[in-house]
Amino acid sequence: MSFSFAEFQARAGAGLLPDPPSDWNRSDDDMNDRARMIPAGVITKPAAVLVPIILRAAGPMVLLTQRHADLSKHAGQIAFPGGRMDEGETAIEAALREAQEEIGLAAEFITPLGYLDGYLTITQYLVTPVVALVREGFALQAAPQEVDDIFEVPLSFLMDAQNRQTQSREWKGMTRYFYVYPHGERYIWGATAGMIKNLHDRLYENPALTF
Numbered sequence: 001m002s003f004s005f006a007e008f009q010a011r012a013g014a015g016l017l018p019d020p021p022s023d024w025n026r027s028d029d030d031m032n033d034r035a036r037m038i039p040a041g042v043i044t045k046p047a048a049v050l051v052p053i054i055l056r057a058a059g060p061m062v063l064l065t066q067r068h069a070d071l072s073k074h075a076g077q078i079a080f081p082g083g084r085m086d087e088g089e090t091a092i093e094a095a096l097r098e099a100q101e102e103i104g105l106a107a108e109f110i111t112p113l114g115y116l117d118g119y120l121t122i123t124q125y126l127v128t129p130v131v132a133l134v135r136e137g138f139a140l141q142a143a144p145q146e147v148d149d150i151f152e153v154p155l156s157f158l159m160d161a162q163n164r165q166t167q168s169r170e171w172k173g174m175t176r177y178f179y180v181y182p183h184g185e186r187y188i189w190g191a192t193a194g195m196i197k198n199l200h201d202r203l204y205e206n207p208a209l210t211f
Contacts, residue, residue, distance in 0.1 A: 003156035005060050011203040011211060012131065016114025020091045020128050024118035026198050028178075028191060031166070035174035037122045044126035048094040049082025051116070051131040051199065052105065053155055061152035062196075063134065064188070065103060065142070078188045080195070081105065084125070091115070091128035103150050104141035109134050116198045121191050129195050153183050158196050159204065 024044075029036045052063040067077050081099040085091065092112055099105040116129035140150055157163055158181060165180045167189070179193040188196070203209070 001156070001160040001162065003159060005155070007211065008060070008155065008159070008203065011206075011209060012113050014209050015202040015206050016131055017116065018114055020115050021118035024120040024126055026117050026194055027120035028122045028194070029120075030194060031177040035171060035176045037171070037176075038120060038124070042120070042124050044120065044124055046085040046094075046128070047083060047125040048085055048089075048091040048098070048128045048130060049080040049195070050095040050099045050105075050110070051080055051129050051195065052099070052110070052134045053132065054134045054152060055136060056152075057136075060155040062155050062158055063103075063105075063150065063152055064186075064192070065147045066149040066151070067147065077190060078186060078192050080129070080192060082127070092130055095128075095130040095132075102143050102146050105134070105138055109136075109138040111135075116195055116202065119191060119195055119198070127191065127195075129198070131199065151186070153181075153186070153188070157181075157183060159200055161200060161204075164193075164197060164200075 027038060029038050054061045054063055065079050065081060067079050081102045082095055083098045085094040096107045110132045112130055112132045114131055119127040121127060142150055163181055166177055167180045168175050168177045178189055179197050181188040181193055181196060
């Protein structure tokens with residue numbers, strides 16, 4: 001895939017949601033109609049994540065974290081900065097607060113671009129992903145009880161569908177499928193991979209965009 005950041009920005013302006021979604025169109029049960037883990041009629045809990053795209057001189061990078069190995073849920077997994085929304089918060093406010101708390105990324109360096117589709121997790125969080133540009137000059141500090149590592153992956157790599165895999169695992173005698181982006185020693189999967197695919201679909205598989 002030939003990647004152009006200028007084209008990415010143009011596609012983002014046309015393909016991202018201008019307002020936060022009121023419901024979910026993506027979930028951990030995508031591709032798993034016969035092995036569903038999310039119960040019908042679930043009462044969701046609102047959450048937000050920041051999808052930070054850093055404007056590096058060598059090319060845009062996506063900032064990701066590795067969750068603390070001793071967390072009670074999703075320990076050690078790759079994630080975007082984010083978490084549960086406090087009462088009265090907007091998705092952007094929650095995403096910026098969580099990015100500050102988890103990795104020390106200050107809001108002054110962040111410019112939101114728009115939203116991805118709402119994503120429902122098996123832990124019943126309705127996640128609003130906030131896509132944003134991050135200019136250089138920031139300093140990061142991982143929250144020791146939440147984040148074990150902070151790293152970057154080229155945006156061009158994640159936007160190339162050839163780098164996305166579909167893998168499976170057995171669960172209660174059934175096969176569950178999920179997306180994976182292997183990158184070096186990293187293994188990006190689960191909700192994070194699902195949101196990355198949603199970003200790709202909205203910008204590069206969207207029939208409404210005429211690029």
